[in-house]
Amino acid sequence: MDAQKYGFLDTPLNFPQFDFKLEETEGKISIFDSLRKKNLILTPEEWVRQHMIAYLIHYHGYPKNLIALEKGLKYNQLQKRSDILVLDREGGAFLLIECKAPEVKLSQKTVQQVAVYNQAIQAPFVGISNGLQHVFLAFDRAGKSYDQLSQIPRFEV
Secondary structure, eight states, X not given: OOTTTTGGGGSOOSXXXXXXXXXXXXXXXXXXXXXXXXXXXXXXXXXXXXXHHHHHHHHHOOOGGGEEEEEEEEETTEEEEEEEEXXXXXXXXXXXXXXXXXXXXXXXXXXXXXXXXXXXXOOSEEEXXXXXXXXXXXXXXXXTEEEEOSSOOOOOO
């Protein structure tokens, strides 16, 4: 494996250690996605997404069957895709998460992106992560504003 080509794999992320199945074929590395049950081309953003998924499931008890990945949504006539959408037990939106590559700084712009997506989804919680920093927010529907949370939203079992 070309260490420089996949340098992001050497960047320690702010997650517990997970044992992912990585495979190199024809100069491309892939990661096995346990939710979609298939190998995906590994990009820095996918590396963060797979860590976040494992973190939600193994450390916060989020049910695998309620996590939707790259779900399509329409915003201002544009077709967009959310990275991670966790549904509640009734099938409604619970937590929308956008994942960025580790070199992408989390800023007001990245928060606005998830807030724009959430206008269509209406999840009570949103989050953004670049693998190094994670920000979770609660959506106040009445005030149409977001309040930062000190921790990841708790999924009620």
